[in-house]
Amino acid sequence: MRFSNFLFPESRSPATDGAILDEVMQEIRLSEHLNFDAVWLGEHHFDGNCCYVDPITFSAAVAMATSRIRIGYAVAQTSLHHPIRLAEQLALIDHLSKGRLIVGLGRGTNYNVYDYEGFGIDPAEAQARFEEAEDIMLRAWTGEPLDHDGRFWQLKVPALRPGCYTRPHPFVIRSASGEASMVALAKQARPFLMSVQTNAVTRQRLSLYRQTMAGAGADEAGIAKVLDQCWAWRNVYVAGTDAEAEAVGIPAFIAMHEQRAAMRNRIAQERAVGMGQERPGMGNRIDPAQGLVCGSPATVAEQMSELAETGIGGVIITFRLGAMPYEVASESIRLFMSKVVPQMARPLAA
Template sequence: MSETRNVRSGVFLPPHHGNNEDVTLCMQRDFELAEWLDHLGFSELWMGEHHSGGMQIYGSPELWIAAAAERTQRIKLGAGVISVPYHNPYLIADRIVQLDHQTRGRAMFGFGPGMLVSDAAMLNIVPDQQRARLVEGVDVITRLIDGEVITQDSDWFSLRDASLQLAPYSYPRPELVTVTSKTPTGSRLAGKYGLGILTHGAGNVDGSWQAAVEAGKEHGNDLDRKDLRVVVSFHLAESKAQAIKELDFGLEDWMHYLEALNPKSYAETRAKGGTDPEKLIAARGGLAGTPDEAVEYLEALWEKTGGFGTIVLTGTNWMGFEATKRSYELFMRYVLPRFNGSNARRDRSLEWVFENRENFSGANQAAIEKAVAADGRT
């Protein structure tokens, strides 16, 4: 393959942890995973915000980022996402700038309306309020980070001559993204404010991107596909049979959680996959298999989406910790290099040496014989 791509690698941790495990140890394992991904050379790692259901255990991705940043060296760490309707947008902006300084620019920030209806219910927020609040909140957050002084009244916050006392560490501002799913809200926000996009590979990625591009043109922003992140679920092992067997650890627990969150989505997934682990993952747009299969999957995804800047693997905890780490290692060792064509020059060099092996070997042997003769020994 020629050198045609420079796709980055990331991991998205919702996270999912079985309710039968000790939560403190789960948190420590997530920090260990961050260190492992940093060691492997992953570009970024995202952590979600959730407040109910028991399985997704972090209410503040920002707190997690602050701790993970002290344990890692290069990997960028993202809040994926901050549920904007749950917070005063001024305080979100203030935390963003603080973390931008604490991490020296390694923190990223995603914005969404809030995934779990149960979270919103506890805060007495009805679902049809969430996207409108997301739009209003992102507007305030970006303007504050950009240095504006804001006076604004809303049905959920009120600001008077509000401004941030610190400028960002990153210029002109930290990396900000929106999440897109079933509505165009996130795409339009990305286009309007020049933000990146985080979207799922099983959905209409190209449609989401085009909606963002169109909104960007309306507001004078030229978007770049390098800022498009596509999320997929992979579990890789040396053989397909091994990959599927390792799903025994946590796939059914995750399916039970899906049933609690979204009975309709659960029923659709069961209808397609039954109790077959491989089919269940495929029904969710994912893959359980080998590195070779993952390369084929990504090539098809590239064609389907029109291209992207980062492939983000979902950290589902379907597998045990060692199998999870091995899956990420296989991806970085064997999948991403082939997909990106990053070994093309090595392949060319090997091919050239192989094609000229007789000439090179003969010349080397002649040089040896000449040296021996000159030394007067046989």
């Protein structure tokens, strides 16, 4: 199982944005130094919950500051972007990174309506825009002239320049927060990014994923190959003992989710607008018992080993929980790579 670091850094005030951005670059360099397989960037606007805001622009800086580590999006909110502009930007960053991109695409957040309002986009159109945009991007990356007459875009593109460094294009993966979207991707033999879930839910969903792929005609080798390209997301905090980890990690986790809910709750109260009901299981992710792996190296290694046994290819880990100081998060990161990962390489005590 591959290990990666998901950087979703919170900045509580505009006055701290610049300092937090500097710390994110430090964390990225640390991740490469410690031999993580990838760093992941998210996209979220207007509330400081993700201080770099635009993962596409930021990933260009990441590409130039690193040399080996892969760079993923978890996810780029495809519905908020013009597909040709996005295809151009990603082709350019594919060159700058020399083929290290993992292009995670999604329709965007399920319930922060202000992301869409700020860009003048009807949130009810989000999924349809996403589907049309992805199709345009894949066609544009062929390097052939593109004529497109769709619901949202009417385009005549002579040819995309530059072409992609990776042929035929960077690796593309979709998010699948719900079971239905995961099943739809399994029918197409497409890998997916899984949102935060317990190990029990992860096992159940991956079992369904395998069954669905087999029912669509995939053999065992094909299923294993696609599953190896899938990633699961976890929030992790490691300290010397379980008690030390819980004393820091649990309050940070709770405060992170309270902050993430603040803007959406305020807008819902002021204007009575939102994006409908939260998905089933969303409440579990804000419960530390369900959404946080927290403890000593031995405790965290046990949880990570259980995840590895599901056969999933990689884990996307958020180490810096909300407004947690960088120095605290970086120590957790170092402990994970120096103490947790080595324990996973040998059988754990019963």
